Amino acid sequence: MWQNLTKQILVFVLMTPLLAGCWDRLEIEDRAVVLAIGIDEAKPGDEQETSNATHILNQDSPKKGLIRITVQIAVPGRIPLGTGGDTGGPADQKPVWVLTSVGYTIEDCLMNLQQQLADRLFYGHLRVIVMSESVAKKGIQNENDFFRRQPQVRRTVWMVVSKGDAADIMNATPQLERVPTLYLLATLEHAREMGKLPNIFLGVFFSASSAKGQEGTVPYLELKKESNIEIAGMAYFKNDKMVGTSTALQIGHYMAIKQLNPGGYSILQEMPNSNTNVIFKTTHRKSKITTTIKNGKVFAYIRCQVEGDLTEKSNEKVLVTRNNLIKLEEKIQKDAAEGFKDFIQQTQEDGSDIFGFGEYVRAMQPAYWNKEIKTKEEWEKQYKEMSVDVSMHVKIRRIGTKTK
Template sequence: MKKLFLLTLMIMTLLFLTACWDRYELEERANILGIAIDYADESTEDFTIPEVSHQKDKFPGNNKKLYKITAQLAVPGKIKLGPEGDSSGGSGETSWVLETVGYTMKDALLNLQQQLAEKLYLGHLQIVIVNSEIAKDGLEDINDFLRRDYEVRRTAWMAITEQKASKVLQTAPPMQTVPALYLSQTLDNAMRFGKLPKGYLGKFWVDLDDMGIDGNLPLIKVIERDRIMVTGVAYFIDDNMVSKMSPIELGGYLAMRERNPGGYTVAVSTDDGGVYLVESLRRDSKINITIEDGKPNAVINVEIEAQIEEETKANDLGLKKLEEVELKVNDLANQVFNEEIKSWQEKGADLLGIGARVRAFHSKYWHQEVETEERWREIYKEMDIQVKVDFKIERTGMDWK
């Protein structure tokens, strides 16, 4: 009798052990793959501000600039795995683009949720595209939400665009069925070829908060509605975007930060008119900082292993010629790199993390003279930074001459 009672009790306790209490079927979830953030243009677009998290015109805080958020949702069951014969549908069917406005990120997402039956899920978020206007005013408010939310991956990308971010998100590439996936793949691959710094969210936030180093984000642009061009990177001081670099400058930046593999190619010409395209393969950079008379000096030694990819207007490549090309490319790189550093110094953006290195390796000096990031910027603007580039051309391809 006692055993029977115990047995029933045990079976009954099983009822409390039901798992998956927060289960959501895939179809019931609205997987957001990409978010685009713009300022809402109140004069041209017409919309009503939904009263979800606040009463009408009663959102707390002074900043009354409205964000327009465009979210791209994956339509479950429509995304095909692997290639599919009929691609005439384009990406219009596999994804669903929704727009809403809000005073903050969460406010806008709440408004979005109000329109949807499915639960919004940010775990598959691949890319956040931000309009450069917002980036110039500061990203802190957007970052806070993305950091705080436990669903958002830190390997997602954030990209800046000077066009309408919503337009970029809706590019319809024929290669991938979902635009947001295509976008993030573009950036991932660019990083793998050594064309972009490791700039996904987690890394960007670390640079942003560190003392003596400033962050950067890729800058993208749509061409003809179906392609994405990486037009360089936007760089930041604190969390405000200050300026941008062109891809060739970016190559210099990557070389100085020792990001491998190398991927950028430069064109140089020798005295007899031959034009050579030299691709960097491996970059090696040493940042030496010395303190002299209470002033920091930095010498950056960059060594680049390179190969010649193309030779035009001439056909006499040999040992002597190679040395000449090396010299020419060194001159060019020295000039470009030094100019680049100068322009960053003028803006006060310490992209190479020289401040962080001073803080780490000369902490005594840092604590006596610098201490705050503002003070460091002043010192940084006036400090002497020299770049020495040394190209080593190791390969010339399959042609002897």
């Protein structure tokens, strides 16, 4: 009898904490859901907008310059539901509320912003972080620290660099989507699915930046007319500072070297022995990177194989023969190898190993790394002097249905 009574008491004690599972609940209507954050440098005169929410009175202001953040906050009941886009309210009501705040750090700006809001800021649904190019070039140590420490921020958030002000993208009004953040998110996600952008989420950027033999990259965006957003390339970093950008086609070079599929970029080439232009579209990539040590220096070898289709020919009178295809493949191979080398040399001049050659050295030549390199700063020096050999093999698989 005592054993049964003890079991019943034990079960009751274990179930008691489950009865209080909602004691700290917070209704969704009581949250200020942040969808996107834009970070810019503050302009002269913006210091008047600062608040003393985080400042001790009579304390000297920090030496770091002011920044301005622009946030998009979802308005409950106005976000489109389902495929019909019905928001349940008047059509002229905006689904997001765009607010700005000025401060010395990200948290300082957000605390100043919180003083203006009735609801608590919530970052669990944050999808995009946009930084202006000027902020990225000065260094994003503070931004990285804040988003690493914030437990609500997911590692699948997209962090991007804008060519102009980040606030312009925050205030853009695209025609295909009522919620600007969702349109920007769809632009990035669909580009990744089509092979036009690598999978470089915030977590991937953090991992690459923390590695001793690699640097991080993020998408580089430019706002065009009619509020459409162009993926202009990639912005790459060195020690938390943006040091350069790539072109859109160089994204394809990067993905080919890293063996990231599917292939989504096309190149314009001239058919050998003719004035006819053709379009070659990459569909699949294979790559192998090896590193060796010769005379105390690092040598990298890249063996890349690219397959694709001939999707367009400007002059249908010019026949696509076997001989022409072989010459076209050889020309694409030569131009691609030169393009790869130029891009790698560009990153070497900037001292940013975005390809992760240093990680290959750490893995394959650990004795050399532990004796000669050891630190990330030393690898940056050696990366500038490293020799790279690129070997390309291009295969045109399909030429279309209209041929002879």
